[in-house]
Amino acid sequence: xxxxxxxxxxxxxxxxxxxxxxxxxxxxxxxxxxxxxxxxxxxxxxxxxxxxxxxxxxxxxxxxxxxxxxxxxxxxxxxxxxxxxxxxxxxxxxxxxxxxxxxxxxxxxxxxxxxxxxxxxxxxxxxxxxxxxxxxxxxxxxxxxxxxxxxxxxxxxxxxxxxxxxxxxxxxxxxxxxxxxxxxxxxxxxxxxxxxxxxxxxxxxxxxxxxxxxxxxxxxxxxxxxxxxxxxxxxxxxxxxxxxxxxxxxxxxxxxxxxx
Amino acid sequence: xxxxxxxxxxxxxxxxxxxxxxxxxxxxxxxxxxxxxxxxxxxxxxxxxxxxxxxxxxxxxxxxxxxxxxxxxxxxxxxxxxxxxxxxxxxxxxxxxxxxxxxxxxxxxxxxxxxxxxxxxxxxxxxxxxxxxxxxxxxxxxxxxxxxxxxxxxxxxxxxxxxxxxxxxxxxxxxxxxxxxxxxxxxxxxxxxxxxxxxxxxxxxxxxxxxxxxxxxxxxxxxxxxxxxxxxxxxxxxxxxxxxxxxxxxxxxxxxxxxxxxxxxxxxxxxxxxxxxxxxxxxxxxxxxxxxxxxxxxxxxxxxxxxxxxxxxxxxxxxxxxxxxxxxxxxxxxxxxxxxxxx
Numbered sequence: 001x002x003x004x005x006x007x008x009x010x011x012x013x014x015x016x017x018x019x020x021x022x023x024x025x026x027x028x029x030x031x032x033x034x035x036x037x038x039x040x041x042x043x044x045x046x047x048x049x050x051x052x053x054x055x056x057x058x059x060x061x062x063x064x065x066x067x068x069x070x071x072x073x074x075x076x077x078x079x080x081x082x083x084x085x086x087x088x089x090x091x092x093x094x095x096x097x098x099x100x101x102x103x104x105x106x107x108x109x110x111x112x113x114x115x116x117x118x119x120x121x122x123x124x125x126x127x128x129x130x131x132x133x134x135x136x137x138x139x140x141x142x143x144x145x146x147x148x149x150x151x152x153x154x155x156x157x158x159x160x161x162x163x164x165x166x167x168x169x170x171x172x173x174x175x176x177x178x179x180x181x182x183x184x185x186x187x188x189x190x191x192x193x194x195x196x197x198x199x200x201x202x203x204x205x206x207x208x209x210x211x212x213x214x215x216x217x218x219x220x221x222x223x224x225x226x227x228x229x230x231x232x233x234x235x236x237x238x239x240x241x242x243x244x245x246x247x248x249x250x251x252x253x254x255x256x257x258x259x260x
Numbered sequence: 261x262x263x264x265x266x267x268x269x270x271x272x273x274x275x276x277x278x279x280x281x282x283x284x285x286x287x288x289x290x291x292x293x294x295x296x297x298x299x300x301x302x303x304x305x306x307x308x309x310x311x312x313x314x315x316x317x318x319x320x321x322x323x324x325x326x327x328x329x330x331x332x333x334x335x336x337x338x339x340x341x342x343x344x345x346x347x348x349x350x351x352x353x354x355x356x357x358x359x360x361x362x363x364x365x366x367x368x369x370x371x372x373x374x375x376x377x378x379x380x381x382x383x384x385x386x387x388x389x390x391x392x393x394x395x396x397x398x399x400x401x402x403x404x405x406x407x408x409x410x411x412x413x414x415x416x417x418x419x420x421x422x423x424x425x426x427x428x429x430x431x432x433x434x435x436x437x438x439x440x441x442x443x444x445x446x447x448x449x450x451x452x453x454x455x456x457x458x459x460x461x462x463x464x465x466x467x468x469x470x471x472x473x474x475x476x477x478x479x480x481x482x483x484x485x486x487x488x489x490x491x492x493x494x495x496x497x498x499x500x501x502x503x504x505x506x507x508x509x510x511x512x513x514x515x516x517x518x519x520x521x522x523x524x525x526x527x528x529x530x531x532x533x534x535x536x537x538x539x540x541x542x543x544x545x546x547x548x549x550x551x552x553x554x555x556x557x558x559x560x561x562x563x564x565x566x567x568x569x570x571x572x573x574x575x576x577x578x579x580x581x582x583x584x585x586x587x588x589x590x591x592x593x594x595x596x597x598x599x600x601x602x603x
Contacts, residue, residue: 065590078598104591116602118576121595203567203579 002052003059005248006039007079008066011102011130012215013038015046016245018253025050026242035066059252063244074255079244080108080119086247087211088114090237095207098197098226098234099243100216102130107201118204122196129193130216132165136189139172140182147186151221154187168192186221194225201230211235213243261436265325267314267344269333269470269558270523271493272358274374274513276503279397279437280389281381283326287433289494290314292473292586302343308336308555309584310472315340318348327352327384329377332360334525334558352384360527362518370514378510394509400437405499407444408432411451412496416463416488416543418454422477425487429494430472461486462603463545467536467566469553470494475586476551483596485549489539491532497521500535524558532562533569540575546603547576549596554583576603 007014013031017024027046031038039062047054054072062070063082070076079099083106087097097108109118122129137144158180160168168189175185193216210232216222217240227234239246264283266273275285290313299315322328328350330341341355357373359366378389411428414420428447431440457463466487471477471494480487490496501519504512521535536548548570552559567577578599582592 065594078594078601080594080598081601118571119598119602120579121591203564 001058001253002056003061003249003252004043004046004057005082005245005250005252006043006060006062006064006067006070006073007082007242007244007248008035008039008062008064008069009102009244010065010104012241013042013064013066014242014245015039015042016242016249017046017050018246018249021250021253023239023246023249026239026245028242031066035069039066039070059255061248061252061255063248074252077248077251079104080106081116082244082247082251083213084108084110084114084116084247085250086239086243086245087213087237089246089250090239090243091209091211091235094209094211094235096201096210098201098210098212098217099214100129100193100197100212100222101214105129105197105200105214107197107204109204109207120200120203122200130214132168132193133189133216133219135165135169136172136186139169140176140185142182142186145218147190148218148220148222150183151186151190152224154183155181156184156187157191158184158188160185160188160192187225190219190221190225193222194229197226198229206230206232208232209235211237213237213240215241217241262326263324265318265322265328266331267318267328267337267340268331269337269493270331270358270525271497271520272331272333272517273329273356274377274517275433276394276397276401276509276513277374277378277381277389278329279400280393281385281387284436285433286325288314288317288328289430289434289472290317292475292584302347303340306555308334308553308557310469310553310556311336311340313584315344315348318344318350322348322350325350327354327381329354329356331356332358332525333523334556336557352380354380358517360525362526362531367514367518370517371510374510374513391509394513395505398503398505398509398512400441402502402505403441404432404437404444405502407441407448408499411444411448412499414451414454415486417457418451419456419458420451420454420486422481422485422487423474424451426471426474426477426494429498432498433494457486460484462547462600463488463543464547464549465489465491465536465539465543465545466495466549466551467491468549468551469556469559469582471551473586475588476582479588479593480549480596483593484600485596487549488545489543491521491535491539493523496539497523524562529562529565533566536566536570537573540570540573545575547578547599549599550577550579552579552581554581 003018005016014028016026060073062073063079067076087094099106105122107120212234217236261284263286264278265286267288278285296312296316298319299312503516522532
C-alpha cells in the first residue's frame, strides 16, 4: 500500500511517502502565502521524482493548520495524533513527545499502547517557538542553524526575563548594547524556551521515554537545555522535522476504503 | 418597561430588586463585534477585553438605561467603577459590595448591602419596594429558573446545538421577564420534539470565562463538541438554584446567593469544584473544556488547581485560551479537534 502524509504548517509544508510501512521519501518546503499551492507543488515534485502518479497513491492524510485545504486527502487528522504516530514509528516505546514548530509548541503524552491520553499546547503567544528563534536570530545577526553550536560555547547563561517575543527582542538588543556575548545570549534564549516548555509539560506530567520532534529539534542547544531541566535524555529522530507528515502517512495506512 | 443595566461578572446581582422597582434588569454583555476604541481611551489595553467592551457599551448606551449598578466581582470590575463614574453619563450609578464569603457575618453584611441598595433606588426613583413586590419578583425569577433547568437538561438527550442554548442564556439576563417566560415555554415544547442527541457529537462539560458571543459556541459545534453541562454565569449558575419564597425576601436573596455555584471570584474555590463534580456525577460527559478569555485573572488563578483535581478524578480536560474576537483562528480549532480525537 502506498500512502502519503502531508503536513501543512504555518511556516513549512512537509511530505512523507510510505510503502508497506517503509519510508520511501520525505521533503520539506516553505508554505508561504498560499498553502494550497505549497502542498500541490511539493506533492507533484515528490511523485514526479519517484516516477509515480497521483492515482498510484492509495491513501492521503493531511495534517497541520492547512489540513483542511487539502481537497484530495482521504482524511484530515490533527497534528497531535500524527506527531504521536510518527514518534512511535521511530521509537515504539515512546510515551511523550515534545514538538516545537514554527508557531506552536506541543507536548503529547501517550499510554503504553501508544494512544494519546493528554496534550498541552502553547498559549496564544509565539514565545517559545521557532518564530521566537527567528526573531532572535535577526536581532543577533546569526544564522539560525548556528545557534546550537554557539550556545555550546557560552560561559554563562544570560537570563531573558521577558515573556513576550517582541519584548524579549528588545531585551536582547539591550544585552548586546551592554557588551554581552552572543554565545551567552543564545544560551539564555535556549534556556527561556526550555523553561516555557517544561512549565507546559508540568501540566500533563512526563513519562519516559521522550522523543523530540519539529524543526527546533535540530537545535542541539535547546535539546541540551531541555535535557538539563528535565533530567531526561531526549531521543531525536533524523526525520524530526517531517515527523508529522510521517505520522500522517502511517495513519493513512489504517484507513478503510476511500473516504474522499 | 424601562431597562436598568447591571455589570456583574458573576451572578451576584439581585435582579429581583430591580424588577420590584418596576424596571427590566439588563445585564451588560458588551459586543464583541464593536471595537473597544472608546473604552481604550480610559482603560489600558492590557485590561480584560470584555470589561473594555462593557465600558464601550456603557459609553454608547447609558442614556437608554434608567440607571446602572455594579456588583463586587473580579478586581477588574471593582476597579472600573470609578472609571464609569467619571466617564459614563447616567442618572444613577451604584456599587453593591457583595461579599466574597458565605459565613454568618458575610450574610448579615450582604443583607445590609441589599437593603441599602433598595433604599437608594426608592429615593432616586420615588418608589416603594415592598416585601410583597419583592416576593412577586422572586416568584417570576423562580419560574424562569425552573423552565431553564428543564431546557438545559435536554442538552444531553436531544439535538440542541450549542448556539441555541447560548441564545437562551443571553436572553435570560436581557429580555423583559414575562416576555421571556413565554419564549421559554415555547422553546421547551420545541426542544422536547427535537431528534435524539446526535451520535456524531461528543458531550462535554464547559467551565471558565463567560462566553458572551455565539461564534465561540459555533466553533465548539464544528469541532464536534456539544456542551451538555456548565457552571457559567451565562449558564447554569443563573438557574441551578431556586430562591426561597418564604420568610423575608431580602434574607431569601442572601440565602440564594450563598447556595449558587460559585464563580472564581468567591472563596473558597473548593465550592466551585464541588459543583463541577456534581455535574460530572449527574451527567455523562466525555471530557471537560476549561476555556479562559485572555487576561481573565480569576479563572486563570483557579485553573491549575481545578484542572489538577478534575484530572485526578479521571476526567479528560482541555485548557484553552481565547482572544476576545468573533474570528476563530485555526490554532483554537486544532486544539479542540484534537481534544475530540482523543476522547
